Amino acid sequence: MIDKTKCYELRRLDVERVWDNHLAATAGERWHQRYIGRHVIPDFLVGVSANDSSGIQLLAINQRTILNWMIRDVAGKAIPYAAERLAVLGRFLKVLAGTGLIGADLLAEYRTSRGRQSWQRLVRALQTDNPEAALAELRLVSPPPGPLTAHVRSYIDLQQALGKDYRCQEDALQDFDGFLRDQAVLSAQAVTPDLLERWLGTLTCCARSRIHKMRFVRRFFDYLQSLNLVTRNPVPVFLTSPHRLPRSSFKPFIFTRDQLGAILAEAKKLPDNHMWSRRAETFSTMLTLLCALGLRHGEVLRLRLCDLQFDRQTLFIAQTKFHKSRYVPFGPKVGHCLERYLDVRRTLLLPVRDDDPLFVAKRRRPISNRTLLDIFREILCALRISGIPGQYPPRLHDLRHTCAVNRLLRWYRDGVDVQSRLPVLSTFLGHVDPQSTEVYLTITADLLREANVRFHRHFGSHFDEATHP
Template sequence: MTTLHSLLADAMEQFLAHHRALGKRFDTEAATLQLLDRYLLEQQVASLEAITPALLEAFLGSRPRASARSYNHLLNVLQRFFHWLERQALLCPSPLRTRPRHATSQLLPFLFEPAQVEQLMRLAADLPDARRTHRRGAAYRISFALMYSLGLRVGEVARLCRQDIDRERHCLIIRQTKFAKTRMVPVGPHLEAQLLQYLDADDGIGSASPTDPVISVSRDHRRPLSSHSISRAFQRVLPQLELTLPPGVAAPRLHCLRHSFAVGTLLRWYRSGVDPNVRLSGLSTFLGHVDPTSTAVYLTITDALLAEANTRFERFAAPALREVYRP
């Protein structure tokens, strides 16, 4: 983290240390506080009394925000920090008076069908090598496959190392991810075969180290592929899919592969007779969330899910309805 220098620097460091001691990464919050720290320095704020509601309002207005959601996220970080200052009796009362912006209804995420993902991976596999890349198409194809089949975040895919593949237990070890958690993700035989085939194709380059990245386009397979590169490749092949966006649905982005995994899992549970309420905590752990509330954000209600839920309710309610309408 960049060193902080404003008169709130020590308080910011303590605030971040407090939350990180609870197992939180708090990287986004740290970046936001760096912005505030820099702004206080630019405005030559030398006393706590100078941190006024007008000053904080000006700071929020100085940060360009494309959406109400982005603005409210910035405001929320400040609210938590100044509320913490109040509890520590460091700045009472809080000078932050700004209210959140009204957020208009958000578009639903695009959910990929299996056939669309198959086409996406075919297009990715056909991406040609550039002058400094090796097996570029194969790298992007397996990246998309891991995100869609296991619900991994793009950063988790990019950070995978060879030592994270447990061949004996047929799983991946996802280390120190978004919520500072490490988890094990089971891998099915079909996907595992694809992953090992991808790695084995590069074994002739030289001796592989356990810390070498899984996903790489460098010729020695030692330099990891970045999250941004995977996202750019997705956006490059996306137009070739010629997708039709339903009303109220946002344009597809890479994270939609993870959304599609979560919703697809829920749909399979319904169709196989599994009670989703019993399994939801397991899905939350699988996705690397701290609780099922975070997972619920991914569970977009689709027509297929509604149909399955209605069918299940009709089976459940049928005996009672027969009793009510018995002649």
């Protein structure tokens, strides 16, 4: 059934501005989908256009106009391609809802009412002789609630409000809730270790995934216990033990100070090519931000001119991983580097708009993620930085690991209480909590040496007295 209560009339100019900003914000990502989007979204805007009495172009956006456009758009197209086009429209409508121009994500709500069907399944229904009847057959029939349904919903809402994704956790908990319903379990308090073992036996995933799902359930019952809804956690600790999981041998590559200096120096030697001039200035500035500020490379690629605030010496990083935005401060050296790059950029691309991407190639084309990765590998090959035999080769993301480790090393050398500063580092890196930051803190020889010096400073006299009474 179509929701007829949510109808929005928007000025086309406002919607086109949102689309332009979205293209700038996603510069360097999903190049194939961006290419499709440059055709899909203008077609969609034409399909829902109307003029008012004063001649202003308006858009009538509601579930009916969206559905009518989708029926027309998928006609005669291959199912995978048509599904990609609908996915692009879905992302754009989500962005539009996020700006407040429309009060709800209409296409997402429609998909939810159809059981969150895949785009390809929706295309198959839309391409039938009677698409509305085919879509009606997909309508979601809600199963009867289980003993944990209400608690699962509030738990997932809480975690997602904290910026976590939690879709995998939601799927696992809903599956467990359905199992309990089928077993005629009436309350969370009635869950036993035996029931958990039997649920595990119904899962067809690998052992690693089963242990992860059991960890999800254990954290969920910790939450219920904190609310006094259960008196104990029924999940046995041994079912979530890390010893039951295969150990990961991955270690990030931590660059030395000399290697970082050589990488930046090599970037300044990059020759121009047909894609853009001043290639050296562009990539040396990007790598400087990655080395000095520990940004994710996607965050650097999505920076816009308006995100630079020289008066406050900060970069604004908008809506990145974990759905968080943050301000990242930078020092005088990084500030001078950015100012030099902006002087070059203004001479190449005029006029300059505030919402333009900061880093672009010729004809204002954003730099892709693949291009940045290829240039970084080219620099590493030129410098013969290949890593340690038997370990993973250096990655662009390892610059972020290196930044975190160097910050920790500097705090040790300055005599700072490192443990109390971890929340600061976590916020700087854009993490949800300090536990997420611990992944980046690889032990290096320098870090271990500084930790030993600090330990000896505090407790060395006791060992000296014991050795030389």
